[in-house]
Amino acid sequence: MKPLGIIVCVKVVPKPEEVSVNPETRTLDRAKARSELNPPDMNAIEMALALRERYGGSVSLLSMGPPFAAPYLQVGLAMGADHAYLLSDRLFGGADTLPTSFALARGIQKIGEWDLVLCGEESSDGATGQVPAGIAEWLDCSQATYAMDLALLPDGRLRAEREIRGGHEVIAVSLPAVVSVKLGVNEPRFMDMELRRTAPAVTVWNASDLGVDPASLGFEGSPTVVGAVWQAKSPERRREFLDGTLQEKARLLAERIRALVSF
């Protein structure tokens, strides 16, 4: 069985609890927010590293984002990825899922030999889940979404166990393939500090490196029109504490519940 060339697409996202919505620009205000690697992408990296341990090969990370994303890719290198590529250019800014998946697909082609692209199921800030499928379309290859487990079959196809409503589905797809990985399917390994010191630098490519028409990138290449954006209010907890013995507390609690539930 030949070694697997795996590319993991990752996104640096603002920490959800630290972003607010700017009603004028209809965008997320992330100026004060700290960032992290999108949580399901961490699961995708772990799955890629586990596949490499099992079948051999290499793991490359690919991201599109501002230059500040580079240190986050280094986190993935410290987990054990072999290479990291960052697509960074003002022309990429303001992209919806169409030019995002397009730029990532061009980045994947530029990296060269690959068998499998892994993505997190969706990003915690955009939450569309459209990018993995978009990449597969641009690359014209097979895809599987919401994968929980992957393995190579003797015939060279990829066996994917995926979550569907009400159960699991096992499918086989031919390689090359793009697979999105379900959030929480594994526990991402922690960084190896030795790798953190010795990891290679992140390769940065701009729009001209990809050799694509700028009109198909970023805001200009995005057909999405945002009609309105608002911030959902989270309910305030009442912070009431019940006093008394266990029995008394149970009785008080039951009274509260009864008042809220109509029989």
Add this chain to the structure above:
Amino acid sequence: MSESASVCVLDDVAWQEVTAATMGAAAPCFQCGVCTAVCPWGLVQKEPVSIRRLIRMAQLRVDGWGEAIWLCTTCGLCEARCPRGVPVSEIILALRRLAWERRAAPKGLPTMLWAIHWDGNPWDQPPSQRQAWAKGLDLKPFAVGDDLLLYVGCTAAYDRRSQRIARSLVTLLRSAGVSFGILPDEPCCGESVRMVGQEAYLAELVEGNARRFKEAGVRTLVTVSPHCLDMFRTQYPSWDGFRPLHYTEYLAELLDGGRLSFARELPVTVTYHDPCYLGRRHGIYDPPRKLLAAIPGLTLVELPSSREDALCCGGGGGRMWLETHAGERFADLRVREAQGTGAEWLVTSCPFCILCLEDSAKVLGSEQLKVVDVTELAVRALGDGR
């Protein structure tokens, strides 16, 4: 070839790794087995954890320590009794470090480490909420010239129960007229990182933190948790005037200096649980007792095992981040001991101990026994209507 328990294959690579990791610390052990006999796991499991065997394996530099190395709470009871002064906890932490290299660390620990990396605390709480514990207290950032930096620590900052300890401490410091501040972006001291054997990551954390404390002009640093205290005393570089103290030590100094006093009578009987990292690790047995003795009307009865002999609550050594099965919790035994003394309050001075003991008190249905921190009792005794 069939496996035999009495046969072990010596492996050169493992030999070198274990030697390097433990730095020969296991060598003085002459295999008397006192460690195994006193290990608290023997009180809750049919088979005790054979610390002696682990140390022998470290001497022989063989692999196969299994999950036993993750059970250790680093309570230090075995070290206190060891006739050869073997640093058992350090050896176990070194073996944990090797377990990471073999990808044999228990589930859940990588997640805890990621929480420290992304959020700066092992509780997986957002950094923006780090000062939620101080809501309404109007605390100021630490400035040079303050008497001390109050280092709250992750548990007292985020855990709702433990927040009450930090708030009580603020009240006590203010009643004594102490000038103090907090660090607005207080970092995690790294205790949990050290306890799970991530020494290289710890070195990175400590270096950055120490620089920040030093640049901020920190000299006297008072911790809420004995675990943070241990970090600052044993893992951080020292600089001119750097003086890490546990709050019980600092409050006892205030008592001695006449700056803190308790006017209100508390006619209660209490018993005191010595936290391992305060007592056995740093010999801080008297300051908390001195504080209790200064409260008018209060009677202290000692637990059957106290001071150097105190039984661990079970929360140290990274065990806060691993599940301990019902029926195997040391804190259950400790709560029963406390009930046996007839005390109304079980007092201690460590957030981990509070969490473990209070959980056990709840599970055992011993709600009459209240688990409180020294600060919480002391605030009640201030006597100015608080």
